[in-house]
Amino acid sequence: MTNAREVKVGVLGATGTVGQRFIALLAQHSFFVIHALGASARSAGKPYSKAVNWKQTQPIPSAVREMVVQECVPEHFKECAIVFSGLDADVAGDIEQAFRTAELAVFSNAKNFRRDPHVPLIVPLVNTSHFSMIPQQQRLHSPPLKKGFIITNANCSTTAVVIPLAALERAFGPIESCIITTMQAISGAGYPGVSSMDIFDNIVPYISGEEEKIEWETLKILGGLTEGDDGLKAFDMHTKQPLRISASCNRVPVIEGHTECVSVRFARRPPPSPQQVREALQAYTSEAYAIGCPSAPRHTVFVHEEPDRPQPRLDRDYQAGAGVCVGRVRQCRVLDIKFVVLGNNVAIGAATSSIINAEYAVLKGLVGA
């Protein structure tokens, strides 16, 4: 694993919550090397250790401690093959656009481009096939691009549930309807995020925009690509077999790890048994792992047999939070099958997804030459 394999990367929004996670993960990556850090004008010019209010449980990696933070403009990132964006939504749109135009490959955790008809929304354990949209994204760009593109990953609560849903659709065909109730960790709201006065000894049964994200993003991710008469590809939003999703989102007093109770109804009658579902989930593998993405988990879905698992505190760090854990697979008296899924919102639900997406792009030769 020598320099031949070394890929220089930048991190946008490097001082924020997601940016800190990117840095913690990238600092020990086997082939990505942090080369530039971007943040707001207020931080620019300072060494990273002075600019950041570091909130991770490991110390600031020595490789970035003294690295001088730059403003988020492409010229400071020219030598990077890839930039990871942990930018806030209020600035991510313009900045990511500018980086793409400057022929950089942008892997973004922000929501701004998720609904763009030419930007793939990729959960790397599910729909890496959507990378095939990149040439069209580049061709239709004005001016057309050679290397620049934007890939987004999904919202954290979507990511956790879409992985087992993908596994079930692969094994048993289309899901017809799905009711999801989430119990989401406070870290999902960033920093300072949720006031302690709002969530101590409390549940907040509402997260602005979250239910819509789950209901919409899941369709884009699980859906396929169609090609129109004009030769243009489009995301089909699972319309060939309509999938109705109803989500209820709750904030709970847990630091990390989103727990979701899910009931599904399959198109296929009779539906699979709980045991068949367990086996299908356990057997599900990702292409990302198959081709060797170093951050992709061996067990995409770990299935617990104990009746009281998964639990966020005990299970969120399994495989560094890169897979999901499912438990309590059983019959649902209203739909067909119900289960509990746990996804680590700050790992597979955020930075880890972007990184696996980038690893996939590198291994597939989709990133600059």
Place this chain on the structure above:
Amino acid sequence: MTNAREVKVGVLGATGTVGQRFIALLAQHSFFVIHALGASARSAGKPYSKAVNWKQTQPIPSAVREMVVQECVPEHFKECAIVFSGLDADVAGDIEQAFRTAELAVFSNAKNFRRDPHVPLIVPLVNTSHFSMIPQQQRLHSPPLKKGFIITNANCSTTAVVIPLAALERAFGPIESCIITTMQAISGAGYPGVSSMDIFDNIVPYISGEEEKIEWETLKILGGLTEGDDGLKAFDMHTKQPLRISASCNRVPVIEGHTECVSVRFARRPPPSPQQVREALQAYTSEAYAIGCPSAPRHTVFVHEEPDRPQPRLDRDYQAGAGVCVGRVRQCRVLDIKFVVLGNNVAIGAATSSIINAEYAVLKGLVGA
């Protein structure tokens, strides 16, 4: 309000979690007067303040502080018209039976008799009509009883959800199916109950037996009474219009107040709109309040308009926790309507229900004389 109205009551399991709540509530009751306290042999003979490990936020009521705790045998409770049972399930069966046989009216929070075909399972804001089973319960007892009977109230998580469901059925006719995901407070497990190591910064997506209780008890409570050819009444378990319920129960790090996300499908097509549902919930009243039960809440269902309510910490003490709060009434993409309900598990979900049931029985002349 003189002695004419004074009703002597006893509390079984007086040192336990539910027993302490009974005492805190009864000590300031307008017509119930605590006359005897029962607990295990270990506590018997001690003044209450020495026997109990008091865990309430108000001090031990002075009326019981020096009252000597008795063993749970009927002879010590002869002068009571009513006994409230906060006994644990492992002893409640035999003791409550003995008290009934001794011609005492038992209002129990234990689960032992909830599935008895002659024991009403009464949520006092819903199905006080089931009191009509008492004469049959007494008649079929061996030997037949004159005054003794057992009334149970429901499990705390059932109670919270069955109140809005009853309101909806009254307004819109039968509900056909219902998916419920609960987020239940630690106090629901008693004391010491849940280990802090299990629930800090965590969710436990499983509560033993809880989902079955919700799925079964709801049918008994919402169902009617049928009369067979033999003239015997029976609980019909909502079988005239089958109701399918699917519950997923979770323990969350909240001290008090069960929050439940509920989706329902009505038999009636088209279903009511969210606004109609809100109005029906708000308009719902209980017979218990109508006839003047002092502990029955004025607002059986309080409907929140804010998008982020109800919340357990802010709303659980409204009306002393005797009603429920509903919020986020909106359309469900899979069933018809979804909403969030909050019920105070230690108030309407436990002792308060027993007390309102007893108030109702007194006001209706069903007790003693």
Place this chain on the structure above:
Amino acid sequence: MTNAREVKVGVLGATGTVGQRFIALLAQHSFFVIHALGASARSAGKPYSKAVNWKQTQPIPSAVREMVVQECVPEHFKECAIVFSGLDADVAGDIEQAFRTAELAVFSNAKNFRRDPHVPLIVPLVNTSHFSMIPQQQRLHSPPLKKGFIITNANCSTTAVVIPLAALERAFGPIESCIITTMQAISGAGYPGVSSMDIFDNIVPYISGEEEKIEWETLKILGGLTEGDDGLKAFDMHTKQPLRISASCNRVPVIEGHTECVSVRFARRPPPSPQQVREALQAYTSEAYAIGCPSAPRHTVFVHEEPDRPQPRLDRDYQAGAGVCVGRVRQCRVLDIKFVVLGNNVAIGAATSSIINAEYAVLKGLVGA
């Protein structure tokens, strides 16, 4: 209790955390009547229920729900005899000054005037004798005032500890040194205050400026008034018998109630025994209670005998949080005596102190005619 006794009051900073507490308390007060509400320009003109993000566990009192919020300028408060200030420190200085100049009696919870040499810093269960500074404060004002003055109450963590210290000095003479370690609730930081990410499953061993407040305010409160050759009074800062105080302040994951571990050394040798200390604490009474202030607690210091009390969750609401609870009085191997004190930071530690101070001023005839 008729109109003769009714006193119109205003609340400044009415939408903030402390302001909400003032309103919740004043709405059920026996002689104060809320007449005007002041907040920032952003809130002014709106009915209170629209202006406030109400975070109390009881609903907004009906008396203020539709009251229109005003800007914090004296002309809107002309009919008030008293204004309570829950303003933030960054604006409290100018506004409170303006209200005093407009001849209003200001009872402030803000820190701005606590170190003013003519403004008493009064913990109403301790040093109401400092009200005697008011005439001088008015006389030295430019222009001299007839009715206007400012009274401040202490920081929440100071308040909790200064009450037992005052009790001990009254009984046993001067304290020589005192080491205090606080464990302070998140509500002490207001709203949004402490990020949940900073305090979940965590201790923050630092609260900016807090240790200095305890160390300084305690001296002003426990000290006396001296009169100089020029006939001017001054706060003596306990200098006749120097008192050394060392405080270590910690933020802990508790919603309400500051717990403090205190060790003291008395000047007197031999020092009192733990039993003498317990008796002195229990016997301590306040002048505020003696003269009939309705919000003053009967038990200024409640002394627990159980080894594991006081505890914030169980004891913070005793007497509506208007007194303090002390427990674990025992010998200290380094100083003389150590104990634990619990004070409700949002009651006696904030709004309740201001209100008792105002009650005292009314009952003593110190508030305008």
Place this chain on the structure above:
Amino acid sequence: MTNAREVKVGVLGATGTVGQRFIALLAQHSFFVIHALGASARSAGKPYSKAVNWKQTQPIPSAVREMVVQECVPEHFKECAIVFSGLDADVAGDIEQAFRTAELAVFSNAKNFRRDPHVPLIVPLVNTSHFSMIPQQQRLHSPPLKKGFIITNANCSTTAVVIPLAALERAFGPIESCIITTMQAISGAGYPGVSSMDIFDNIVPYISGEEEKIEWETLKILGGLTEGDDGLKAFDMHTKQPLRISASCNRVPVIEGHTECVSVRFARRPPPSPQQVREALQAYTSEAYAIGCPSAPRHTVFVHEEPDRPQPRLDRDYQAGAGVCVGRVRQCRVLDIKFVVLGNNVAIGAATSSIINAEYAVLKGLVGA
């Protein structure tokens, strides 16, 4: 690192909280190899994965998953050079004695032998010199032992504070008095340990026996060994220069990591400055690290400069919790210097200390042969 270095070890109390930690640590140890597991008769005969209620955040190590649990009798541990004891105090005394008599080297986390005059109480970053008591322990045993001995490590709250105290005494000479207030994590009480109802949103200002342990154990650890006229060694309990310690212990809602506020007074006048103290703490090194114990931390005391550190959630896992973190070193107005120390109660405060002690014994040739 071959078999030459491999040391077979057993774990007593293998299914308990401390036992699980021993296993998690030993499973990845460079030279200890888990050879036998002991637990109660109820667990004996079962594979470990069936006997244990595993509560760690990593999965059960594969090396022990199928290992059959034995009763805690020496014959099952004959091939072990060392046994680690995570036994509860109610059984640890007899069992550890039996293992010592059977010529096994016992490294115990239990309190039973800590006050034994011939058993060293060793915090491995402080007083490995006390290992020199072993020959006398063996010689005075009846019958005299060749290889068997017992070494205990300290209580978790003692361990955290004694490390910086040792560093200070090494640099500045004797400490004269010390006031300690602890804020201890729930994991310190084992499992199920603290009821969630007792500690949610709460502080319990009392831990049975804990203050006495700190006050006594610290003296044994920081003290030296004296030799009497009879040639017998004895622990001098720091009597050459009396050290007065006063501890106040609190349980706080934190999962892991004990935070302690400490004030000290030195014998030396003038005392060292805060900066000198910081430097001395940072410079302090352990013999255990110096001789190459693999689990000994490089930084015995990590000194934080930020004003709000250390914090348990952020700092407890630094160096796998094998060192301690100190912050807020500053002057104390009553004693000389005060600071905050954080020690990971389940790492250096428990199993990690035993393991470093055993590593030290192996490297020094004190074990087996």
